[in-house]
Amino acid sequence: MKIQIRPYYHIAQYYETDQMGIIHNSNYFRWFEECRTDFMNQLGLSYGEMEKQGVRAVVLASYCEYKQPMRYEDQAQITAKITHFSGYKMTVEYEIINSLSGVLCVSGYTRHGLLLSQMKPVRLEREFPQIYQILNNQCEPTE
Amino acid sequence: MKIQIRPYYHIAQYYETDQMGIIHNSNYFRWFEECRTDFMNQLGLSYGEMEKQGVRAVVLASYCEYKQPMRYEDQAQITAKITHFSGYKMTVEYEIINSLSGVLCVSGYTRHGLLLSQMKPVRLEREFPQIYQILNNQCEPTE
Amino acid sequence: MKIQIRPYYHIAQYYETDQMGIIHNSNYFRWFEECRTDFMNQLGLSYGEMEKQGVRAVVLASYCEYKQPMRYEDQAQITAKITHFSGYKMTVEYEIINSLSGVLCVSGYTRHGLLLSQMKPVRLEREFPQIYQILNNQCEPTE
């Protein structure tokens, strides 16, 4: 059964603005990561704990589409969902909405490889069946 | 005639590493931007000057593929090329090579919309014909 | 009368770590700023609004002392107080405590000059008496 995930909130900071007066495009990848950490915690999977047990979710690719700028002090509501999961690869999709206006400002995804600390692929299903189960349950493929 | 562009070099910094001991994935988008600024300068187009004249190249989308990690004190050799240019949209592709090993570590692209400061699309060809000419000449579509 | 200020909370992020496995020292200045934005909001002074009205609080100096490292997923409890205020200059002091352990990890300050947008000093008392009053009331000089 899927766990109902609460959105993650981030207030846009002054140090994240650029001289165009908007949030610099590189920061949204950091907000995706903040949301992902929170998402994993809501699934009962602390990423910090996973690393200590020897599992890493390295980023293979990341993509971001900028639809509307966000500005200093805007509140971003960020949602994540797993849209692909194979036991050794995972795709997470994100949407960033301006909480006040409800406008979709940014969307994107990150693709991850699940590795043992020694940078070898891990077969989660066999080696960490509990983590496998949680992530697999949570996967919602997009058509 | 295309201008021969020299690669851009960036030394990977300590503050760009993360606790995995590698350069954090979000930084490569910043290195792409550093390279793009240098690329534009080599074309005789200071982006700072363009902004003062009222032209902005906002980022519409950005994508990055992580093939091999880079580490503290590695020297990155970054190349850019324009692979699509229409007068109001532009795509720039990047490759990041570890100078020492010659290994391709990161590739990606950014897509840009060319706007007037008031956030209206600009028809470069008519309004800034010289900028149009330079960018159009430099475009090398990938097949 | 002084307004009772709630602490500001920040979860330490992965992208804020470095290869020593701790939060990189440069980030604490950004956390000070996050806390300051929140502090001003609690005083009823949105810094974004102040900028729109033409008042800027530029940073003249900043100082940070690192007592204990913080790590990924630690929750930082950050408090700010104004310790000097003269109408055109202001000092804010900060303390960062690890919420879980209660240990003081970081302390520091920022000194600010209050300017009009045109980079001229502003006499807050005369030109923005309401802002002056709030900040002056909030000032708690350290002996």
Place this chain on the structure above:
Amino acid sequence: MKIQIRPYYHIAQYYETDQMGIIHNSNYFRWFEECRTDFMNQLGLSYGEMEKQGVRAVVLASYCEYKQPMRYEDQAQITAKITHFSGYKMTVEYEIINSLSGVLCVSGYTRHGLLLSQMKPVRLEREFPQIYQILNNQCEPTE
């Protein structure tokens, strides 16, 4: 004998600007670090190598004074010197000059503790006499 150190150069990047149209204050601490890495390399001491040998130079405190703003595409000329060295503590002072105008924009310092990887103080003089010698020679106390 002191080694003659060349200044370090950094081009101010777009992602380092903020909505005030200047380089955000937090970035100068990162430029100090870039300069320090380069400074150590010029002394024949790769900080990366030192870490592999088990010596860490953790930051105990950092200070920055902002005299004049720097802007996008400005070239910063950054100089460092060791002004205090005791074998287990070290202070490095920095100056950032706008290359074009020659104006001093930023000054500051960082204080470091020299530690073994296990976070114990190291007596450089005994344990790493060669590193001790180089740093000690380079020290220029300010009066």
